[in-house]
Amino acid sequence: MVITNGVKLPEFSELTVDECELSTATLMSAAPYVGKHCEAVNNEFMLCRYENKDPRPCVEIGKKVTACTMQLFKHIKDNCKLEFNQYANCIDKSSGNYTFHNCRKTQAVFDACMDEKLCMNRPAFGYFCRARIHHSPTSPPPPEPCPCAPKVPDPTPSLPDCKPRPPARFGNRLYWATE
Template sequence: MVVTEDVDLPSCSELTVPEVNLSTATLMSAGPYFGKDCEAINNEFMLCRYELDDPRACVNLGKKVTSCTMKFFKKVKENCLEEFNQYVNCVDKSSGNFSFSKCRTTQTVFDGCMKDKLNMERPDFGYFTRPRVHCSPSPAPESPPCPCYQKFPDATPSLPDWKPRPPARFGSRFYWMTE
């Protein structure tokens, strides 16, 4: 990527945030709860990324998403650590592809803890596939003053005159299919 002197790039200190170093099994086990808990800020971040098409403008929202992730896992650690660890270990060690099918009992215990102590219910199957309207508090971006893309006429409005090909010299490869 070529960058000119006119472009202001954020410094390393602005980009440095604590990372969420968790295993695949941990993220998959907490995924439904985490997705629902941080849904609003994540949707705002993704909206910023798609509308502005400039990652520099969305750095602060990305920090908020990471912060929400850290807060969520701290809540789980304070309230349901033992149940969560059992569920994660089951998901991690019961199959080679992190299947949930053999861990329904530990999942039920973890779901009960999340309901009792954090008042969070596991989203139903298909919750994240349903379309929802996100009401953003930030204003819509301005449209560009000039069109970014020019429309050019089609180079070939029609195909050139087409003549049928002569039959194959040695016959068809599919001689067994005829008649």
Template structure:
């Protein structure tokens, strides 16, 4: 990608935030709770990325997504660390591709702890596949100044009424369908 001097690139101070530095198994084990707890801020971030088509404009919201994920992990660590570690360890070591089917017992213990101590219930199967309408307070983006979005007049006039045409000299395209 070519960047000219007119393009503002964010500084490292603008981009600097605490990262969620966890393994794949840990992230997959906490994913339903992350998705449910951070649903609004995630939707706001995706809306920003879709509407503005510029990741630089969504840095603040991206930091809010990261902060929400960190908050969920802190809450898990404070309330259900032992149960979560058993579940994440099972997911990591029970198979080579992180399947959950071998870890349903440890998942049930972890889910019970999350409901009992954090009042968070695991979303039902298919919850994240449902369509939703996200209500936002952010302003609607301005229309792009590009002239390519202006309406173009139709250069071809409509065809005049004409006489019926005679059949094609060598038959039509679908000659094999004629009986």
């Protein structure tokens, strides 16, 4: 990337922030709670990165994301340290690729502690895949539709709307893989 004299780069002192120097297993064991707890500020950061196509204006919001993560880990340390350490240790030691299936019992204990002491429930499966609208205080309002835009009629009014399909006549295409 070529940088000209007109480009202002931030000073190194502007970029320093307390980092989350944690292991992979530790981050993975708290990931659903971090994602849920810091969802709004993280969405704001990603929106800033997407809209600006440049990370420099988003440095301050990135610091807020890191601070939110650090705050959650401090709350976990103060309230559920033993349960969290057991769960993270299980993830670290039970497999070579940090899978969760061997650690469901310690996960249940940790989830119960988070629910009881911090009033945080683990997000449901698929929570982070759902489409949501993020209302940002810094984004401009969406543009009004152009009044001169022509109205286009629905080109396929004869197609059925969400009617259930009948089952396949000859069974599943992958009948050999269902066992």
